[in-house]
Amino acid sequence: MIKPLSLQLAVRFMAARQRSKMVSFISASSTLGIAVGIIAILLVLSAMNGFERAxxxxxxxxxxxxxxxxxxxPMSNWQGFQQQLVALPEVEAAAPFIQLSAMVVRGAELRAVQLRGIDEQLQPTVSDYQQYLEPSLKEPLGLGQMVLGAGLADELGVEVGDTVRLMIAPENGDFKTPKTYSFEVVSLFRFGGQIDSISGFVSLQQGQLLAKQTDTVDGLELKVNDIFAASRIAYTAAAKLPIYVYVTDWTRVHGHVYKDIQMVRGVVYMVMALIIAVACFNIVSTLVMTVQDKRGEIAILLTMGTKSSTIIRTFIWQGALxxxxxxxxxxxxxxxAVIYLNPIIGLIEQLLGTSLLSADVYFIDHIPTVLQRQDVLLVATIAWGMAIxxxxxxxxxxxxxxxARELGGH
Structure with missing residues (x-):
């Protein structure tokens, strides 16, 4: 296969410039700048993808x-509402719940807890909470039994099998002495982050007894087929119910996390363009110096009949290579670097004796990474395009x- 003249000239010029230390240094720095910029961008984008997936x-x-x-x-006839909601095409499942604010007491220690009464048959359809129970429950929660958040249990010094007391104030706001109930902790909910430090679960029947409700609930949890459209789906579903309801979704509490990820992703693309642009400026400098150094050779090529377009393609090829x-x-x-990021970070954490992400604060204890093909192709295409x-x-x-000017000595 015969190579184009412009490509042959570009390869010869690239080989010849190795004799010029200054040109070689600038050329190497431009290539290194592009490589380092791409490495940094892929690491950050992969981390953003990982956090979004987590x-x-x-x-x-x-x-x-x-x-x-x-x-x-309370909400009566919740069974009928639950069936009505599940019948909607965008709602995958619905489960009842009762929400109670309480204080959990262990000896002299006292902590606030958001106690949730759940239907253990329907709850797995809307939540994966069972995956984070230690130990897993083989039997449904009985009366006088509860699941306590692991962070809350650690603060109180509670272990599985211990008994704690729950203090629940009257719902009507009367200044009466809170009622106290004894509960056995049969499992710990170990998810990570602040959720562990505020959560507690009891059976729906137990929640109804504590709230003094009979076959009624506070509301229904929904699982939708598109979490990023949860707000729209929830409001549409609620409008079909014959009662007045309050609607909330995950974006009200944790939506800022997703928005922050998207904002950082946009900033990364802007930084990517700036990093690659700075590296490409060195390519300009390299080619300008090469043109200056090869003025005589270029003049000879033009005198021998080489077209100006061939000269242009020669230096485009050189920069493209x-x-x-x-x-x-x-x-x-x-x-x-993305593949081995966590082992590298683990080694750094061992050397420094610290943890970058604490499981007590965040819901993950490592930096998740997801390398997506479209990110690699986008970064590579933009970088190479800017170089060209x-x-x-x-x-x-x-x-x-x-x-005539170059060869005539003027």
């Missing part, structure tokens, strides 16, 4: 996609060299 699969697997709460508590080396090495090293665009001016300058 948010969707883990956090949103535990908290409800949406809740519909009766304004005229330099950019391709930087892009290829950056993509290869960036993918390796940066060659246009030096290539145009090279094609404007006057052979």
């Amino acid at each position: 948010l969707q699969e883990k956090l949103l697997g535990v908290i409800p996609d949406a809740e519909i709460v009766s304004l005229e508590r 330099s950019g391709f080396i930087g892009v290829a090495s950056g993509v290869a090293l960036g993918c390796l 665009v940066s060659t246009i001016y030096p290539a145009w300058r090279a094609s404007k060299i006057k052979p």
